[in-house]
Amino acid sequence: MKPTLQAVADAVGVSRSTVSNAYSRPDQLSATLREQILDAARQLGYPGPNPTARSLRRGFVGSIGVLFTSHLSYAFTDPFAVRFLAGVGGAAERHGTSMLLVPLPPAVTDARRAVENAAVDGFCVYCVADEEWALDVIRARGLPFVSTAARDDAGPDERFVGIDERAAARGVAAHVAGLGHRRVALLADSVVPGAPAGPLRLSGVHEAGHPTTRGRLAGFADAFAEVGVEWAELTVLNAPGNSRPAAAAAVAGLFDGPTAPTAVLAASDVLALGVLDALAQRPGGTRPPVSVTGFDDVPEAAAAGLTTVRQPAEEKGRIAAELLLDPPADAAAGHVLLPTALVVRDSTGPVPRS
Amino acid sequence: MKPTLQAVADAVGVSRSTVSNAYSRPDQLSATLREQILDAARQLGYPGPNPTARSLRRGFVGSIGVLFTSHLSYAFTDPFAVRFLAGVGGAAERHGTSMLLVPLPPAVTDARRAVENAAVDGFCVYCVADEEWALDVIRARGLPFVSTAARDDAGPDERFVGIDERAAARGVAAHVAGLGHRRVALLADSVVPGAPAGPLRLSGVHEAGHPTTRGRLAGFADAFAEVGVEWAELTVLNAPGNSRPAAAAAVAGLFDGPTAPTAVLAASDVLALGVLDALAQRPGGTRPPVSVTGFDDVPEAAAAGLTTVRQPAEEKGRIAAELLLDPPADAAAGHVLLPTALVVRDSTGPVPRS
């Protein structure tokens, strides 16, 4: 039987309240009594107030949750997510708060349960595909949250940090269009949940499952619409998972016909790197002159010479945590739009004359 | 006022117990009543049982803690730590458990308090410098833990996963000694807590603060002792932090004299990469022919051509979490030693003839 606060109180001959105060409100008792109590606690092997009981009574926990789609290991596999977490971690640390990473089971019912059961004071919702259900649960619990994906139906008091996905995507696509590319493929992770790797027929951008994906695809489409390439002429490729192999699988066989795309615009650097992997491994030796762009500008992108869109990853995490931990008084300040920049490297070039 | 379980019970006209069962033990009531209860809960906006209250009553939380030295952002900055976390995360996910990352404040008193207050069912102690105090707190709380650093005084029932640090270090050092190097420097992070970047006088390996560092330095020393180089002849360099800049600062000015070391053995890849950075940036242009070795074999090491010791990072994390979540019946199985391998690349070579 582990000793409780009551046991310490009995040992010293004071009330439970006083022992509690010895730990949590030292100004409420004399220094000598406090020492005496802490000594007795040490002797009894009392490890301090039970965190769970304390949380129940106080009404807060002292930790914030971070929500990810799909596998928790994704959070450590995607370099962008890692930088984001580093930002959240730094802010949490400064605030003396812990970080709870909550894995979401594949079935929505189970996933809801996971969000309901998380002992946290609030959530950073990093990237939950079709995340409405998660936000519903969080709202029902009365917990604050910060989202990193812009949502059309966001309430005015809901906090957000992110980028203008659509404008940023339009920028990189305009660069590709400016190089003369007209036959292009757009590649994204889980465009339609559960769809296999490869081309997909979508009647429009609105069919994409994830709001971030939707924004990026829409931006790509905008830029090509401006040069007269309609949505129906664009090839949409699905990668089942944000990984290099998934991207390589998605573009398998894509570059073979005479009307093959001359450029691939990926919705993340990891996917773009996977396309470069696939191109590098094509039989025949030389790399086909296909232009490839990414999104995020993770460290690996620079080494691979990938043209991409830079967004501040760590800052995104830091601000997300700060918006959660010190909510700004002004509601407008709870909506932060970060800057992005087009980074042109070697992976894009003019259309080859066939 | 948020609705409680009692409110739902009142609305339906059943007892609190029955509502609780509707959530946690569906076999204890009829399907129709259960549906009725869940419907009522939805209507009232009841988000399911309060996680904290549930944890208090049930006696467990459903999450495991991970303990790191120093900044929490370190966990996301060191690629080895990231792989380790990925392993822990994967295992936690399979087990339906969350992961709590607990930042430790610099002052020990505060750090103890942080460990006391963490609402978890057990700890993976990744790397806490001079970690005894943390283990004391964990033991006092009666929580299980898995350590990744071998300790001399480990109890027989204490779980551990790691490598034979000393033997692995001896291996890479023997390779360097075999190439003819005799004037060498050993570089490690926070050899003595708080010491500045640069050379340090240590009377012996035992002065190193962290058990892992101690093991690696001892292994390096073993190999050189075998070829007649005594401890006093080795230069020990301190890096204040496991980062490339810290390592670069530690070797500043090191290669200038006529008796400069011809090899640097680093206790981690990140430090070794920092030494390579420093060498690459030396005025004069050409890289001096200094051999450099790392430890861990993180992804960046391959790209940099770094000779190093490979250890399975993700597996270490996975096994740590599994030892915590499904303790083996056999106590001996709770002590796992992972294999290591010397990986020779271009960063090491024979001693140049001066």
Added chain:
DNA sequence: GCTAGTCTCTGTATCGATACAGACTGGATC
């Protein structure tokens, strides 16, 4: 018709603490 056994559901005790109002001291103030 009676005993057993199975399904459902209820009531009470309990998990381990903190909040808050108030009681008691002893000294300063007028």
Added chain:
DNA sequence: GATCCAGTCTGTATCGATACAGAGACTAGC
């Protein structure tokens, strides 16, 4: 000498659930 106040400590109510023993109702079996 009465009043006030600051400094300490206590007692009771409460945070929001789950465990467990047991009470009724109902079907089976003999």
